[in-house]
Amino acid sequence: xxxxxxxxxxxxxYASWLFLISAGxxxxxxxxxxLNVAHGSLYALxxxxxxxxxxxxxxxxxxxxxxxxxxxxxxxxxxxxxxPLIERGLLQWMYGKDEVVLVLITYAVFLIxxxxxxxxxxVDSLLLPEPYALPGYFLLGGLPYPVYNVLLIAMALATGLxxxxxxxxxxxxxxxxxxxxxxEMSMAMxxxxxxxxxxxxxxxxxxxxxxxxxTAPTIAVTPGIGVEVIVLAFAVVVIGGLGSLGGAAxxxxxxxxxxxxxxxYWPEAELFSIYAVMAMVLxxxxxxxxxxxxxxxx
Amino acid sequence: MRPSSxxxxxxxxxxxxxxxxxxxxxxxxxxxxxxxSGPAAGPFGIPARNAAELTxxxxxxxxxxxxxxxxxxxxxxxxxxxxxxxxGPQTQVAxxxxxxxRVDIVIGYISSGDCLAIAPVAEEQNKLTILFDxxxxxxxxxxSYKYVFRTGPTGTMDNVSVALYLVKRTPNVKSIAxxxxxxxxxxxxxxDFENAMQTLKPGIEVKTSQMxxxxxxxxSAEITTLLGSGAEVIHSSMWGGDLEGLVVQGAxxxxxxxxxxxxxxxxxxxxxxxxxxxxxxxxxxxxxxxPFAPDTDLARWLKxxxxxxxxxxxxxxxxxxTQAILGVKAAYEKAKSSGNEAPDQDKIIAxxxxxxxxxxxxxxxxxxxxxxxxxMDAAVGTTKVENGQLKIVDIxxxxxxxxxxxxxxxxxxxxxxxxxx
Numbered sequence: 001x002x003x004x005x006x007x008x009x010x011x012x013x014y015a016s017w018l019f020l021i022s023a024g025x026x027x028x029x030x031x032x033x034x035l036n037v038a039h040g041s042l043y044a045l046x047x048x049x050x051x052x053x054x055x056x057x058x059x060x061x062x063x064x065x066x067x068x069x070x071x072x073x074x075x076x077x078x079x080x081x082x083x084p085l086i087e088r089g090l091l092q093w094m095y096g097k098d099e100v101v102l103v104l105i106t107y108a109v110f111l112i113x114x115x116x117x118x119x120x121x122x123v124d125s126l127l128l129p130e131p132y133a134l135p136g137y138f139l140l141g142g143l144p145y146p147v148y149n150v151l152l153i154a155m156a157l158a159t160g161l162x163x164x165x166x167x168x169x170x171x172x173x174x175x176x177x178x179x180x181x182x183x184e185m186s187m188a189m190x191x192x193x194x195x196x197x198x199x200x201x202x203x204x205x206x207x208x209x210x211x212x213x214x215t216a217p218t219i220a221v222t223p224g225i226g227v228e229v230i231v232l233a234f235a236v237v238v239i240g241g242l243g244s245l246g247g248a249a250x251x252x253x254x255x256x257x258x259x260x261x262x263x264x265y266w267p268e269a270e271l272f273s274i275y276a277v278m279a280m281v282l283x284x285x286x287x288x289x290x291x292x293x294x295x296x297x298x
Numbered sequence: 299m300r301p302s303s304x305x306x307x308x309x310x311x312x313x314x315x316x317x318x319x320x321x322x323x324x325x326x327x328x329x330x331x332x333x334x335s336g337p338a339a340g341p342f343g344i345p346a347r348n349a350a351e352l353t354x355x356x357x358x359x360x361x362x363x364x365x366x367x368x369x370x371x372x373x374x375x376x377x378x379x380x381x382x383x384x385x386g387p388q389t390q391v392a393x394x395x396x397x398x399x400r401v402d403i404v405i406g407y408i409s410s411g412d413c414l415a416i417a418p419v420a421e422e423q424n425k426l427t428i429l430f431d432x433x434x435x436x437x438x439x440x441x442s443y444k445y446v447f448r449t450g451p452t453g454t455m456d457n458v459s460v461a462l463y464l465v466k467r468t469p470n471v472k473s474i475a476x477x478x479x480x481x482x483x484x485x486x487x488x489x490d491f492e493n494a495m496q497t498l499k500p501g502i503e504v505k506t507s508q509m510x511x512x513x514x515x516x517x518s519a520e521i522t523t524l525l526g527s528g529a530e531v532i533h534s535s536m537w538g539g540d541l542e543g544l545v546v547q548g549a550x551x552x553x554x555x556x557x558x559x560x561x562x563x564x565x566x567x568x569x570x571x572x573x574x575x576x577x578x579x580x581x582x583x584x585x586x587x588x589p590f591a592p593d594t595d596l597a598r599w600l601k602x603x604x605x606x607x608x609x610x611x612x613x614x615x616x617x618x619x620t621q622a623i624l625g626v627k628a629a630y631e632k633a634k635s636s637g638n639e640a641p642d643q644d645k646i647i648a649x650x651x652x653x654x655x656x657x658x659x660x661x662x663x664x665x666x667x668x669x670x671x672x673x674m675d676a677a678v679g680t681t682k683v684e685n686g687q688l689k690i691v692d693i694x695x696x697x698x699x700x701x702x703x704x705x706x707x708x709x710x711x712x713x714x715x716x717x718x719x
Contacts, residue, residue: 006526010519017516115335123339125539125570129546137551143525144551149518219515220542220570224337228513263519267508271480 015256016156024207030243040230041113046212079206241288331406349616387415438667459676461494475529487535590677621657
C-alpha cells in the first residue's frame with residue numbers, strides 16, 4: 001500500500017505533463033488534419049523563451065514568484081507570434097495537400113527551428129530551477145515531493161477543462177466542431193475556415209509552448225528536447241485516437257500510470273512501457289481509444 | 299599570336315600561379331569529428347572542438363610547453379577540417395568515407411556507438427584514426443586494429459576507481475542502487491560498477507537499478523524509487539542534460555543528503571551547475587582531467603590558454619582532445635626523428651604503438667589493445683562548497699595498472715576475477 005500512493009502521484013504528475021504536450025497536437029490534427037511535427041520545436045521554443053524571460057526577471061532581483069508569470073508570458077508570446085507565422089507564412093499555402101506531404105512540411109519547419117534555436121541560444125544547457133524549488137515540498141508516504149508537480153497537475157486539469165468548455169460550450173467552439181465535421185459544408189454556411197485554422201494553430205502552438213515553458217524549471221533545457229517530446233506526444237495522441245481531446249487525456253493518464261509503475265517494479269522495462277501500452281491499445285482498437293467516427297460521404 | 303603559342307603562354311602563366319603553392323609547405327590535414335549539434339554538443343562536443351582549435355593554433359605558433367615546443371607536427375603546420383558527429387553511426391560512417399580523402403589523419407568520436415561503427419571502416423580505408431573520447435572497452439577487447447588508436451582511457455577505469463574510492467571512504471557500505479541512461483554507456487558503466495562493488499564487498503545488496511531512456515530529462519518517478527529504496531549509495535554515469543536534470547530534481551528532494559551519490563562522469567557538469575551540486579558528492583572525470591589534472595606545465599598551459607580564450611575552464615572532453623592531438627604529434631615526431639622526410643602513415647602508426655607520451659592529464663601509456671589503447675592514472679574526488687565556490691576535495695589517485703586490466707584480458711572478466719594483476 002505504501003508504494004501505491006507514490007506510484008499514483010508520480011504517474012498522475014507525468015500524465016499531466018504528457019497531456020499538456022499532446023493536447024495542442026491532437027487539437028491541430030482534429031481541426032486541420034495536420035500531424036504537426038513542429039509541435040516539438042514549439043515546445044522547445046517555449047522552454048528556451050521561458051528560461052530567457054524568467055532569467056531576466058530573476059536576474060533583475062524581482063520577486064521570485066513573478067517568474068511564474070514570466071513562464072506564462074513566454075508561452076503566450078511563442079504561441080501567438082511563432083504559431084501564426086508558421087500558419088500564415090507556410091501552411092496556408094499547403095492546405096488540401098496529402099496528409100503525408102503536410103507531415104514532411106512540418107518536419108522541415110521542425111528542422112529549421114532546431115537550428116534557429118541553436119543560433120539564438122547556443123548549444124549549452126540552460127537552467128531555471130528557481131520556480132521548481134520555490135513552492136517547497138510535501139511528504140507523501142514518507143517521501144518528499146515537489147509542490148511544483150501539484151501545480152503542473154492543476155494546470156493540466158485547468159487546460160483540459162478550459163479547452164473542453166471552449167469547444168463544446170461556446171459559439172466559436174461549435175463553429176470549430178462544424179469545421180472538424182465537414183470543412184466544405186462549413187464554408188458553404190459562411191464560416192471563415194481560414195480564420196478558424198489560424199486560431200486553432202495559434203492555440204495549439206501556445207499549448208506546446210506552455211508545456212515547454214512549465215517544464216523548463218524541472219529540466220536542463222538543451223538542444224534536442226523537442227525531439228524527445230514529439231515522439232511521446234505522438235504515442236499519447238495515437239493511443240487516445242487522433243484528434244480527440246478526451247482521448248489525449250485518457251492516453252496520457254494510461255501512459256503516465258503504467259510508466260510510473262514500471263519504474264517502480266520493473267525498471268529495466270521503462271524504455272518499452274509507453275510503446276507496450278500503445279501496441280496493446282492499437283491491437284484492441286486500431287484507431288485509438290476515442291477515434292472520431294468517420295462520416296461516410298456518399 | 300598563334301593558338302599554340304597562346305596555349306604555351308597560358309600554361310606558363312598557370313605554372314607561375316601554381317608555384318607559390320608548391321613551394322610553400324603543405325599543411326598536415328587533421329579531420330576533427332565531434333558533436334557540434336544535439337544534446338552532446340554542449341557538455342562535450344563544443345569544449346572538444348574549442349580545444350582542438352586552440353591546440354592546433356598554439357602548436358602552429360610554437361607556444362606549447364615542452365616536450366611540444368616544435369611548431370606544428372615536426373615543423374609542418376597542421377590544418378583542421380571539422381565535422382559534426384551528430385546523426386548516429388550510419389550517418390557517421392558515410393561522413394567518415396567523405397572525410398577520408400580530404401585529410402591525412404582523423405581524430406574524433408565521442409559516442410561509443412560511433413566508435414564501434416567507425417573502427418572497422420577506418421581499417422578498411424587504411425586511414426590512421428584516433429578515437430579521443432568514447433569509453434566502451436569493447437573496441438580493442440573484441441577486435442584488433444592496425445589503423446585505429448584510442449588516446450583516452452576506457453570507461454572501465456572510471457567505475458573501478460569510484461568503487462575503490464567508495465569502499466575506502468565508507469568501508470561498511472552494504473547496499474547500492476543506480477540510475478543510468480538506458481544505452482551502451484549507461485548499461486556498461488553500471489555493470490562495471492556493480493561488478494567492482496561485488497568484488498570489493500562480496501554480498502553487497504543491489505536495491506534497484508534505474509535505467510531511464512536517454513535524454514528523458516525528467517526523473518521524478520525514478521527519484522521516488524531511489525529515495526524509497528533505502529540504498530546507501532547511488533551510482534550514476536549520466537551526462538549532459540540528463541545529469542543536470544537529475545541534480546536539479548534530486549537535490550531539493552534530499553537525494554544527495556539521504557544517499558552517497560557517485561557521479562562517475564560528473565566533471566563537465568561542474569561548469570554548468572556549480573554550487574548546485576550538493577556537498578559530499580563523489581565525482582569522476584574519466585581520468586585525471588579538469589580539476590583532477592596533475593600540476594604540470596602542460597596542464598597549466600591548457601587551463602590558462604583555454605580559460606583566456608573561452609572564459610570557462612576546459613573540461614575532460616577538452617583535455618582528451620588536446621591529449622589526442624599531442625599524442626599524434628609525439629608519434630609523428632618520433633617517426634620523423636629517424637630521417638628528415640615527412641614520415642608516412644605506417645611509420646607514424648609504428649611510432650604510436652606502445653608509445654608513452656605526456657598529456658595535459660599526465661603520462662599516457664598506449665598499453666592495451668596491442669599498443670593501441672591508452673591507460674592513464676585515475677582520480678576521484680568529493681565536492682565541497684567553499685566561499686560560494688564548488689571545490690573538489692579529498693582527491694585520491696590510482697595508478698593506471700591498478701584500475702585497468704592487463705593487456706589481453708577483458709575488462710568484465712578482470713573485474714569479476716577480483717581486479718587482479
